[in-house]
Amino acid sequence: MSNNNLIKGSLQTIILKLLEENERMYGYEITQRVKELTAGEIKITEGALYPALHKLEAEGMLTTEIQQVDNRVRKYYSLTKNGQKEVSAKMTELQSFVGNLQRILDPEWKPGLA
Amino acid sequence: MSNNNLIKGSLQTIILKLLEENERMYGYEITQRVKELTAGEIKITEGALYPALHKLEAEGMLTTEIQQVDNRVRKYYSLTKNGQKEVSAKMTELQSFVGNLQRILDPEWKPGLA
DNA sequence: ATTATATACATAAGAAAATTGGGTATATAA
DNA sequence: TTATATACCCAATTTTCTTATGTATATAAT
Numbered sequence: 001m002s003n004n005n006l007i008k009g010s011l012q013t014i015i016l017k018l019l020e021e022n023e024r025m026y027g028y029e030i031t032q033r034v035k036e037l038t039a040g041e042i043k044i045t046e047g048a049l050y051p052a053l054h055k056l057e058a059e060g061m062l063t064t065e066i067q068q069v070d071n072r073v074r075k076y077y078s079l080t081k082n083g084q085k086e087v088s089a090k091m092t093e094l095q096s097f098v099g100n101l102q103r104i105l106d107p108e109w110k111p112g113l114a
Numbered sequence: 115m116s117n118n119n120l121i122k123g124s125l126q127t128i129i130l131k132l133l134e135e136n137e138r139m140y141g142y143e144i145t146q147r148v149k150e151l152t153a154g155e156i157k158i159t160e161g162a163l164y165p166a167l168h169k170l171e172a173e174g175m176l177t178t179e180i181q182q183v184d185n186r187v188r189k190y191y192s193l194t195k196n197g198q199k200e201v202s203a204k205m206t207e208l209q210s211f212v213g214n215l216q217r218i219l220d221p222e223w224k225p226g227l228a
Numbered sequence: 229a230t231t232a233t234a235t236a237c238a239t240a241a242g243a244a245a246a247t248t249g250g251g252t253a254t255a256t257a258a
Numbered sequence: 259t260t261a262t263a264t265a266c267c268c269a270a271t272t273t274t275c276t277t278a279t280g281t282a283t284a285t286a287a288t
Contacts, residue, residue, distance in 0.1 A: 009273080009274065009275095010215060011274080011275085013219070014215075014218055014219070017218070017219050018218070026236080026237090027236075027237070027238095028234095028235065028236050028237080029236095032235095034218060037214075037217050037218050038214040038217055038218065041210065041214050042211075042214050042218070045275080045276065045277085046236090046237085046238080047238095047239085047240090047275075047276060047277070047278085048274075048275055048276075050237075050238060050239085051238095051239085051274085051275090052274085052275095054238095069236095070235090070283080070284075071282095071283060071284080072235065072236055072237090072282080072283060072284080073236065073237065073282090073283095074235095074236070074237085075236085075237070091219065094215075094219070096155065097156075098212055098215070100151075100152040100155050100156050101124060101128075101208075101212070103151050103152055104128055104131070104132070104148060104151050104152065104156075105127070105128070105131050105205065105208070123244080123245060123246090125245080125246085140265080140266095141265075141266070142263095142264065142265050142266080146264095159246080159247070159248085160265090160266085160267080161246075161247065161248070161249085161267095161268085161269095162245075162246055162247075164266075164267060164268085165245085165246090165267095165268090166245085166246095168267095183265095184254080184255075184264090185253095185254060185255080186253080186254060186255080186264065186265055186266090187253090187265070187266065188264095188265070188266085189265085189266070
């Protein structure tokens with residue numbers, strides 16, 4: 001009935017948001033960017049990343065473009081129009097959840113203080 | 115290798131933290147408290163809550179005490195000593211993750227600004 | 229030479245955590 | 259007598275992640 005998604009899948013939101021900021025990225029690049037942004041504290045594993053990318057593509061959120069770079073294959077992902085809409089939705093959802101989490105977990109916060 | 119738990123289970127942290135603040139609570143009370151604290155936006159389902167409580171009890175984080183109230187059975191949960199330690203650990207972990215999440219998702223934030 | 233590390237993609241088995249949909253029971257308000 | 263609230267529980271299924279593995283190229287180290 002109600003949708004308390006929690007953040008069981010913040011990975012999708014991370015992927016979409018990075019692609020909103022970067023126009024196009026390939027999988028390995030995403031893992032490195034996240035590692036860099038979090039000082040190595042969050043490591044996106046390939047076993048989680050690639051299935052997530054494939055799912056987002058299958059859902060029409062991303063398109064791909066394969067490119068050769070130094071004899072190695074890169075698969076670049078970009079947001080579709082639906083994907084662009086989805087970023088906003090997912091970000092709102094996530095920020096709302098984090099806000100609610102703080103209301104629960106922050107002892108300073110008391111009900112009735114909006 | 116590395117442990118980027120993400121928040122796949124913020125529910126455990128929520129339960130432990132509420133019990134840190136309240137000495138003892140029963141399951142139904144937890145669902146109502148969370149609903150109240152988040153203006154109805156987060157609804158803990160019973161299918162998620164009870165298994166989580168049983169798991170925490172099995173792990174030695176919680177103890178239970180059954181009590182009759184108005185002909186109805188209530189199962190009160192309290193933190194054990196291990197549970198009390200675990201609250202701090204879980205809270206640190208969660209706050210760290212939320213911080214990292216913001217570094218990834220907040221476009222204002224740039225690497226190198228600590 | 230060859231071993232290790234980095235780059236770059238992918239899949240598959242299994243675990244963990246949630247949703248969904250039941251089931252039992254009492255009390256009270258419509 | 260029907261619906262809602264209180265109060266516990268479990269099982270089937272789904273989703274998401276971990277762990278392990280496989281393929282392949284490039285480069286630095288021993």
